[in-house]
Amino acid sequence: MKEVNVGIIGIGTVGTGVLKILKDKKDKIASETGIRINVEQACDIDPAQKEKVISAGVRSFTTSAEDVIMNPRVEIVVELIGNLEPAFTFIKKALENEKSVITANKEVLSQKGEELFEVAEEKKVDLFFEASVGGGIPIIRPLKEMLIGNSFSLVMGIVNGTTNYILTRMEEEKLKFDEALKIAKEKGYAEPDPRADIEGDDAASKIAILSSIAFNSRVVKSQVYKEGISGVSPQDIEYAKEFGCCIRLLAYSKKADGRIFTFVRPALIRLDHPLASVKGVYNAIFVEGDSCGQLMFYGEGAGSLAAGSSVVGDIVQAARNIVQNSRGSIGCTCIENYPVASVDELESKYYILLSALDKPGVLAKIAGCFGEAQVSIASVIQKESFGDKADIVFMTHKTFEKNLRQAINLIKKCDVVDIVKSIFMVVEE
């Protein structure tokens, strides 16, 4: 029986799940692969983790990541501390030290992936990161390996469980955003400081990684346009329903005309689209390839064992590569260089909710603003009146976002308009 020794840095939520799976499934993995995976060393900044680590069968514990990276017995380093630094430095050092690296770190991959892949290639070692997107959903290696016979035109998904939970609660119980956020915090689905989730930052990292892999062209997080969900109201959700749609925080990336259009924003999705059925903290990633057609990957986007399952899958693959002397065979796949287009160039349908005076001639004035910016209206619904004002919902035909912005600027200056409450794109794919 071959043996491969692993070192794990960061024994938090995911690290604990990885230790449990490696312990519980040690014999299963060994019988299936002929490789015994040993956790040679585990590291956490908190010395109180030692007891848990040793009882999970780990040979030694340290509070210094350097010990793991420099340990000559460790062949695979697993980074599970999160955030950009010092994680990036640890990963780079481990690769430079000719260790294969497994990480679940979306920040590092979406901002500094290229630099790390260069080192991994030079040192002929593996850098795997399945758990960085979609938690327990296998999506990175399926795209890179199983689906290599495809060119992808679209990858989009619901990749943040916190925001999906909030939007689903708002939808099902007609709650306001703040009320749903409070429940999400109480249930442990939202961090005490939830900004990274609700402002789309977390999803932006994930769609940057997915885009880079799907389109074979590097997209970094800063290139992803983002809007959060705090502006979504219960009215928006109700009105969207009347158009046969739900509202989800969509992470989207499309390749068209040699350019990549990528963003994270709340969007209207048709109720008969597979992504509309993704509720609560679940995640899903929808891709469109020229050979496979449309595929959707669905599952738990977070959690100790779910994310741990992806990390363990990567560890076993890296171990196989060590045993078969084929390390580094699945490296960086960014062989193209497509520019990322400005969101202004995006062509889409849009939903607009505004409040205006409830009197004759108002609709004509607003329609004039749309017309001046060459935005064509597909439908208008006048909703409830509040005193002398009424909510009006417009649905546009396909238009460029820059034209829509121009129309909105004109509308905001229009004397019959009180306030533009929401603007969301409508997904057509």
Ligand SMILES: NC(=O)c1ccc[n+]([C@@H]2O[C@H](COP(=O)([O-])OP(=O)(O)OC[C@H]3O[C@@H](n4cnc5c(N)ncnc54)[C@H](OP(=O)(O)O)[C@@H]3O)[C@@H](O)[C@H]2O)c1
């Ligand atoms: N949680 C999930 O469901 C999930 C899903 C998919 C991917 N991920 C990713 O997986 C990674 C880990 O997430 P997590 O939820 O497991 O985080 P976590 O619970 O905060 O665990 C991180 C652990 O690393 C320790 N740590 C921090 N800095 C360290 C250092 N310099 N040296 C050694 N240990 C250090 C932390 O100790 P202290 O607590 O004392 O700081 C903590 O025990 C992140 O990149 C995350 O984005 C998480």
